[in-house]
Amino acid sequence: MKKRFLSFYILGALLFAQCKTSTPTETSASQAPASTAEAKEEFKYTSVPNDPLKARIYTLDNGLTVYLSKYENAPRIQTYIAVRAGSKNDPADATGLAHYLEHMAFKGSSRLGTIDWEKEQAELAKIEALYEQYRGQKDPAVRKKTYHQIDSISGVAAKYAVPNEYDKLVAAMGMKNSNASTWVEQTIYYGDIPSNQLDKWAMLEAERLGVMVPRLFHTELEAVYEEKNRSLDSDQNKAFEAAFAALFPTHQYGAQTTIGTVEHLKNPSITEIKKYFDQYYVPNNMVIAMSGDLDYDQTIKTLNAHFGKWEKKPAPVYNAPQEKPITAPVVKEILGPESEMLLMAYRFPGIKSKDALVLRMINQILTNGQAGLIDLNINQKQAALGAGSFAEIYNDYSAHFLTGNPRQGQTLDQVKNLLLQQIELVKKGQFEDWLIPAIVNKNKISKMQAYESNAARATAFVDAFIARQDWSEYLQQEEAFDKITKQDVMDVANRYYGDNYAVIYKRTGQDPTAQKVEKPTITPVPANREAQSEFYKQVASLPVSDLKPQFVDYQKDIQQGTLKSGIPIYYTRNQENGLFNLYYILDMGTNTDLKLGLAVDYLQYLGTDQYTAEELQKEFFKIGCSFGVSSGQDQVYVSLTGLDTNLEQGLQLFESLLQNPKADQKALTDMVAGILKDRKDAKLNKNIIHGAAMVNYAKYGPKNPFTHILTEQELKKVTPAELVARIKSIPTYQHRVLYYGPRELQAISATLNTGHIVPGTLKPVPAEKEFKELDIKDRTVYWTNYDMVQAELLFLTKSLNYDPKLVPTIRLYNEYFDGGMGAIVFQELRESRALAYSASSRIANASRKGRANYIMSYIGTQSDKLPEAMAGMQQLLNDLPVAETNFANAKASVRNSIATERINKVGILMNYEQARKLGIDHDIRRDIYESLDALTLDQIKAFQQQFVKGQNQTILVIGSKDRLNFKELAKYGKVKQLSLKELFGY
Structure with missing residues (x-):
């Protein structure tokens, strides 16, 4: 197992989703008219000289801000609609409101999602009034009676509702990643649309975000309850909430949480949600950010036609509470079933302060993945099991977080002291002078990579808007980052780092303050799958231009050559920037040699005859390159990436490491101890237990790829010489090379023939150990005990082996049955029955030829809803609902997605690699697209009747033994508890 470093870029997720025309000359913060002489209407915009995104920024008459950027890597457009309001704007007595409003925004409008608005509206008004009564009631019997009325009237209102009309429409358009997210200062609605669907998208979004209709309120409220329970089952989430509360006891950043308190969720107010919507969802407080294959003039014209109808209202005012200085460490302790960890946090000023900009630099000085102080002094030296740093920069305040996982026998205070030592080095300026320029260079490389993504480009626009920065300010901030000096860093560090931190000790144990949102009684509401509102029909019937798919042609899109020793090279050219990706791929992995995987992990701690391990990382970082070696069950990937101008230097450094790794006994001893601690911690991680250990046990039995590891005794007997020999052997086996970069094939071949050191004759790769997939001949329920609020279930069925001929049918079946929020599974289990926040079911195609496909159906639910959840999933698997509208939408979704999807850049090479594994010689998407009309x-x-219905299943359940309903589980097969030793093999 790899060492675990927490991913902090998902913090928000833890705590809370044509004709071209000429381009006018750019101006700097000045107005420029649209250039087409034929245009009946001109739209003025601002732009900024030397803007890498060539953005045009418009402001509609009603105050709505629009950012547009043209990037033609595919006929698609990334869209964001963001509101400058989040959980910090929630009323103190109604926390979680912004987040719940986000859920409601998908329910439609007075025209979308209803077949009789007049009658539905009358019932919704009754429900709203009852919720206001419910909030003020304290007597449980009275509350129960009122909720029964709410449930009853909701059933009446639901007869007039058409659930998921929005989701059905966007799915049919071919929108990808349709979702939303709420965080402290923003709510964002996003989706990636085909470029020919712009008019439909604008018409639809302007309609559903122009009004708040509390349709299907109580079933969606139950989904939010489930989301809250999932957060209560996350120790990391609880630790971060504690850190925010310690840093910001007065400001809403810490005084409130995005999902809200259990008490407030139990007592929702539709009236308060409406007030919030009316105050914040106003055009002069919102932005549309788009990047992709768009025509500037036509796009703004379309947006204005739909969003320009929104009524301008007074801009909301927010006055930030002021925090008192922290004068001594604020210490908190969190208990939970997961492994121990330490979290520290310092408070900084908000984004407009230069000190917040310097914080970004300090964060990179500490952790940049290669040559930061924490990277080298803690992670490289294995002084802790893993440590990291990240910054959260908001409008009013910012926060710097430090985290660490202890080694066996190491205390959390010892980890804390290690982190504080790195802070002291920053304060004293005890880091090398080249580090800041190297970080600046890395930041530029990261921007180049990011701006190859429309999502990243549009995200930058949203970030600027939420921070109340105009675009020139945002770009200037990046320039200012490049000018930060060591003295700036020392000054800021000495100003903000003292005994003014929060420290959270996350320990393993039972949480005495554990909470749970109890299950209310909810009567399932009708799905009304075949019903359609008139507005739905109007949007669906809008004509669109036809877009033709482009498929990868492996013969034309990939150039092939041969290097010395007969090594094949596969090449695709980067015509966009000066970055390269270079891979050596060996078709052997841990199934062939367990010690090979260990050797790959060992490599990161080794130096060469010229450089220590620490010096080597520094050298790579200086030249803007990075290397990696990873081993899977059947492959070893060796990678080198970075600036192509420095490829030769990077290649020389990397090849010297493969040829001359310097053995280090202490590094091996520490690594083995770390692996053993990691294994111990894995038994405390429910995601590893359920998603890896239990799944492998069900597929293969007790001896499986997951348990195929070196024993503790074997690990401790491994010598540095054994591992060094395996590292040196990697280039001696038959392998292939992939290159994506700006050089011609002939040039990169010449470079590799000189720099890639291999013997004259390469050895064939040895045969790998095969794990036989078990046939599921009967019905079995495996369960594992875990202290958690929810229960998670996975229904596993072994299906037929991978067959390219069935791929089109499987793709369409998956889209129809589980293709998103408008598909059957989501509609039935979440929308209609309110049984889960997360539910899915699909046929997972094998990743290799000769392996089985599996039907994998998941549901995470409250333990007391387990009977209904299991029955609901089984009913869908055995009796597929027939809905012509859903099927037509599923077919349109697949067609539009493939027609507008472009596999390009390094993705061409990776697509080819995947095809090789499956034994196919062409882009399988062509088969899907050409088969659609006939299906x-x-x-x-x-x-479904042949391959899904009535199939034997292995059901995998993880949950608290005190909450699981074993009598119910026994209805689905023989129930057997799996111990952690059975699952992990140790």
Whole structure:
């Protein structure tokens, strides 16, 4: 197992989703008219000289801000609609409101999602009034009676509702990643649309975000309850909430949480949600950010036609509470079933302060993945099991977080002291002078990589808007980052780092303050799958231009050559920037040699005859390159990436490491101890237990790829010489090379023939150990005990082996059954029955030829809803609902997605690698696209009857033994508890 470093870029997720025209000359913060002489209407915009995104920024008459950037890597457009309001704007007595409003925004409008708005509206008004009564009631019997009324009237209102009309429409358009997210200062609605669907998208979004309709309120509220329970089952989430509360006891950043308190969730107010919507969802407090294959003039014209109808209202005012200085460490302790960890946090000023900009630099000085102080002094030296640093920069305040996982026998205070030592080095300026320029260079490389993504480009626009920065300010901030000096860093560090931190000790144990949102009684509401509102029909019938798919042609899109020793090279050219990706791929992995995987992990701690391990990382960082070696069950990937101008230097450093790794006994001893601690911690991680250990046990039995590891005794007997020999052997086996970069094939071949050191004759790769997939001949329920609020279930069925001929049918079946929020599974289990926050079911195609496909159906639910959840999933698997509208949408979704998807850049090479594993010689998407028209709903139903209905299952359950309903589980097969030793093999 790899050492675990927490991913902090998902913090928000832890705590809370044509004709071209000429371009006018750019101006700097000045107005420029649209250039087409034929245009009946001109739209003025601002732009900034030397802007890498060439953005145009418009402001509609109603105050709505629009950012547009043209990037033609595919006929698609990334869209964001962001509101400058989040959980910090929640009323103190109604926390979680912004987040719940985000959920409601998908329910439609007075025209979308209803078949009789007049009658539905009358019932919704009754429900709203009852919720206001419910909030003020204290007597449980009275509350129960009122909720029964709410449930009853909700059933009446639901007869007029058409659930998921929004989701059905965007799915049919071919929108990808349709979702939303709420965080402290923003709510963002996003989706990646085909460029020919712009008019439909604008018409739809302007409609559903122009009004708040509390449709299907109580079933969606139950989904939010489930989301809250999932957060209560996350120790990391609880630790971060504690850190925010310690840093910001007065400001809403810490005084409130995004999902809200259990008490407030139990007592929701539709009236308060409406007030919030009316105050903050106003055009002059919102932004549309778009990047992709768009025509500037036509796009702004379309947006204005739809969003320009929104009424301008007074801009909301927010006055930030002021925090008192922290004069002594604020210490908190969190208990939970997961492994121990330490979290520290310092308070900084908000984004407009230069000190917040310097904080970004300090964060990189501490952790940059290669040559930061924490990287080298803690992680490289294995002084802790893992440590890291990250900054959260907001409008009013910012926060710097430090985290660490202890080694066996190491205390959390010892980890804390290690982190404080790195802070002291920053304060004293005890880091090398080249580090800041190297970080600046890395930041530029990261921007180049990021701006190859429309999502990253549009995200930058949203970030600027939420921070109340105009675009020139945002770009200037990046320039200012490049000018930060060591003295700036020392001054800021000495100003903010003292005994003014929060420290959270996350220890392993039972949480005495554990909470749970209890299950209310909810009567399932009708799905009304075949019903359609008139607005739905209007949007669906809008004509769109036809877009033709482009498929990868491996013969034309990949150039092939041969290097010395007969090594094949596969090449695709980077025509966009000066970055390269270079891979050596060996078709052997841990199934062939367990010590090979260990050697790959060992490599990161080794130096050469010229450089120590620490010096080597520094040298790579200086030249803007990075290397990696990873081992899977059947492959070893060796990678080198970075600035192509420095490829030769990077290649020389990397090849010297492969040829001359310097053995280090202490590094091996520490690594083995770390692996053993990691294994111990893995038994405390429910995601590893359920998603890896239990799944492998079900597929292969007790001896499986997950348990195929060196024993503790074997680990301790491994010598540095054994591992060094395996490292040196990597280039001696038959392998292939992939290159994506700006050089011609001939040039990179010449470079590799000189720099890639291999013997004259390469050895064939040895045969790998095969693990036989078990046939599931009967029905079994495996369960594992874990202290958690929810229960998580996975229904596993072994299906037929991978067959390219069935891929089109499987793709369409998956889209129809589980293709998003408008598909059958989500509609039935979440929208209609309110049984889960997360539910899915699909046929997972094998990743290799000769392996089985699996039907994998998941549901995470409250333990007391387990009977209904299991019955609901089984009913869907055995009796596929037939809905012509859903099927038509699923087919349109697949067609539009493939027609507008472009596999390009390094993705071409990776697509080819995947095809090789499956034994196919072409882009399988062509088969799917060309088969779509002929596939019928009857065929999908017949496919389901043959391969899904009534199949034997292994059901995997993780949950608290005190909450699980074993009598119910026994209805689905023989129930057997799996111990952690059985699952992990140690």
